[in-house]
Amino acid sequence: MSKILKFTQFSVRDLFVAAAPTIALIAGVCLLAYWLVDPAPPRTVRLATGQENSAYEEFGKKYAAALAKHGVKVTLVPSAGSGENLKRLRAGEVDIAFVQSGSTNEEAAEREGLTSLGSLFVEPLWLFLRETKGKPPITQLTQLKGLKINYGPKGAGAPRLFRQVLELNGVEKGEVERFSLANTPATVELLEGRIDGLVFTSAPEAPLIQMLLQTPGIKLFNFNQAEAYARKLPFLTHVVLPQGIVDLGRDIPAEDYNLIAPTATLVARDDLHPALTDLFVQAASSIHSGAGWFSQQGQFPSAKYTEIPVDAEAAKYYKSGPPLLQRYMTFWLANFFDRMWVVVVALGALILPLSKVVPPLYVWRIRSRVYRWYGQLRAVEQAVEDAPEGSRMEVYEAQLQRLNEIEELVNQVSIPLSFADGLYGLRSHIQFVRKRIQFLMGESAPAVDEAVAV
Structure with missing residues (x-):
């Protein structure tokens, strides 16, 4: 049974070896696209809050607790208040901050790369x-x-x-x-x-x-x-x-x-990862959506009451709710599938052209098991042709022995049945060379006998 299994219609091992470089290249390019074109969201983010015993400080602690449930660490950065928070955002010292309405205007915010994640409460x-x-x-x-x-x-x-x-x-x-x-x-x-x-x-x-x-x-x-x-x-x-x-x-x-x-607004730099934007907006909906002293149930958070342009992801959330995947799975898993489109694009660009390379490589690998023995046959023929006149019989016998060894090794070669014609062709050619040597030995035998008689 083991011998029969050697001769099959298809060689998985050879296909794998032939396709391995292509698969490795595709996987490498996909990973590169996955991490560089659409990088994973960072696991730490800096939030500028406010003074000790302030509402900004209290709400900052709530945001830190909410995002910690998703494996994101929020580093709270105390400040004097809204004005200092805005300066730190402009300088890139923090990623997100509480900012009071009236602190800037739409033109300045766009110029400085700031976006609003929504108004949170009146202060x-x-x-x-x-x-x-x-x-x-x-x-x-x-x-x-x-x-x-x-x-x-x-x-x-x-x-x-x-x-x-x-x-x-x-x-x-x-x-x-x-x-x-x-x-x-x-x-x-x-x-x-x-x-x-x-x-x-x-x-x-x-x-x-x-x-x-x-x-x-x-x-x-x-x-x-x-x-x-x-x-x-x-x-x-x-x-x-x-x-x-x-x-x-x-x-x-x-x-x-x-x-x-005025209204307190959650303001972020426009390079904040979209996935973190979703997390902060979801946390804001949980923290600020209840009725308060000055607001009705569901009034906040809101895309209104802010002079800073609202982030596209935040606006989408206020209109349609959380992303579909995040409604049914964890944040990181949903984010993984959401970013998989990058891999799909990379695969589409690579699989079609590279898939045309694999079949020829597979065929070459199979046929090379047969073709490499033709070099051995040519060496035998060359040795026979170059045999000196006085020692031709010894050379012929040595090459016949070599042919026998080659034939024994060729009989152990395992290739798929679809390529068996090449193997049988090789064996017939070995037999052809053997008959030619035997023919030459027959011609040389009388000459040898005459020399001995003399």
Whole structure:
């Protein structure tokens, strides 16, 4: 049975050896295309957040936890706030950041390679003031003249916004004594009475906001002209802090408060991998989609309320939901199949031309097992032709012995049946050379006998 199996219609081993270089070349090109043309998403990303105890910091931790479930490490980069985050994005120091609306414009964002992944939440301008006995409450921003107000540190979003608001009220630079402390130390200074007020732009989830709203002797400024501010500064929204929203039992606050609010936006560099864009937008939908103090269920995240052009992948998500594959499989597996089109293109470009090379290589490899013995036959014939006259019989006998050895080896050659004609042809040619030598030996024998007789 083993001998029969040697003679088959097809040789898998020979096909594999013939096709191996082509397969290796195709695999190499496909891998190169897979990693270079459409590289895998990085497993680390840098997210610029905000100050200690800020809403940006709290939300940054939630994003880190959400992406960690998919094997992506989010490195949180603390900052002074929106302004510093924008600078770090421009410099390439971070990949993604929280940025306040009004910090830039569409033309500048396109020029600097920035895209929006959607607006996340409104972050009102909170102006907390110390109540002073014997003095009437402050109801107009013009009454801030001469007071000590902390605008926030350089790089935060609040100082720039608050200056714009004061200018609309005709309050000149220098008429308010400005401080530039970070939020936490500024809160301490306010509680100790060393400053008269402080400004935040933050979501209400920030711990300092929650604390100050419930601190006796600290009064939140009511922007009664909020609608006018929103008309003057289009990136602002008029929002209302409802009575009792902080604590219904204690009725905190005791009245509705009108506030003006920019929108927090998730901004990324335009070279952020599309797969990471999908992950961040999905995380944003999970973190910010619920109802809040100033938003309805499902209002955020949104492609609206941002002056920065919305990323194409993010816009697709807001319109159609998560990518189809990511609905049914893990992120990395879905990303793998999503990127396989690169391999398909590479295969299509290579398989057709290279597949034409394999059959000739296979045929050559099979036939070479037969053809190489013709060199041995030619050597035998050459030895016979060059035999010296005095020792021809010895040469003929030696070459017959060599032919027998060649024939024995040829009989052990295994080739597919479709190529057996070449093998039988070789064996007939061996027999032909043998008969020729025997014929020559027959002619030489009388001459040898005559020489012996003499």
